[in-house]
Amino acid sequence: MLEHILLGLLREQPMTGYELKKTIDSTVGFFYRTSFGSLYPALRRLEEKEYVIVEEVKGDSKNKKMYTLQKDGEVAFVEWLKQPLKSSKNEHLLRIFFLDYLDEEKQNFLLKEYQNKLKSERHKLKEVEKIVIGELEGITNPQDFYYRLSVLQYGVRHFEMELDWLEDIIRRKDV
């Protein structure tokens, strides 16, 4: 999955590994977390497959490496996009599925904790959304970023749905 994200981001512009990590964190970070321990090996694999080329940045004391997307990488990326979707694993749900096994007190604690986490995530996401909307106003081709914005809105809706659902669970339990 990471390889495809990297290819996708490199379509925009050449970047270093470090920049890619920062971009991931600030765009899809709310539903895809990664680490350098995954990222650098992934870049190496892309290099071996000749999906990207690497150039050491000259005149820079930090031995940066700039990655640039190649034709084959672009093809592989689009192929990935076209593949049929399969459902992914949701650990939250799994935990709640088994929640009957804890005592009342721990159940309530966990549910409240989950609720707080969701509220904070929703808040963060709304902030990001505001920033992105602001940025899109300044550019000439906002329609090119339609889906990026849509995903943020998905995130907000998702958190709202989960919060409603959690509220219902907590309320009905008390009855």
Added chain:
Amino acid sequence: MLEHILLGLLREQPMTGYELKKTIDSTVGFFYRTSFGSLYPALRRLEEKEYVIVEEVKGDSKNKKMYTLQKDGEVAFVEWLKQPLKSSKNEHLLRIFFLDYLDEEKQNFLLKEYQNKLKSERHKLKEVEKIVIGELEGITNPQDFYYRLSVLQYGVRHFEMELDWLEDIIRRKDV
């Protein structure tokens, strides 16, 4: 993750690997898919950690093995439940995030395909929900299965939210 699911299911009753797989498919299957290639090694690990014990079923020609939960396994399971939640990866969203890269026609095709898949999933889940509600009516302690039912309802709501969102995306695009 799989190990914890197995421990959780074995709290109900001792089961064989094959039965565990069937139970997973019919309960959490809509958000957690697994295979025997993951399941049997996971059971082996649980055995090594002495979280479960194994007994060959006698008088059975199919060399079944029955797994029974042990005290340590129960403790490990509850510890997992109590851990703070971390966000999981969502490949659907990732794909949509990058959808700007396809041409209109392929975008529409993918979105429609996704929509159909969601509708079919929602339908399946509603069927499961009906069955579960029917089963719960026949037992004396339905409140013990409160969260299992709640997770199904979560699933339905989730699909409905995604369908609404997709509809909005498709509609706004056409404008």
Added chain:
DNA sequence: AGGGGCATGTAAGCTGTTACATGATTTT
């Protein structure tokens, strides 16, 4: 006799996590 379901497993390969390691530059 053949197909489908029951039942258990192995092997290769891929991807990811966590922790560790190094060193330069910038900020406080």
Added chain:
DNA sequence: AAAATCATGTAACAGCTTACATGCCCCT
């Protein structure tokens, strides 16, 4: 002078996927 950030990487380990391998039982 210390701390944070920039920047790249390795190593050990864990876990998952897919494909393969085996064989029984039951039904038609």
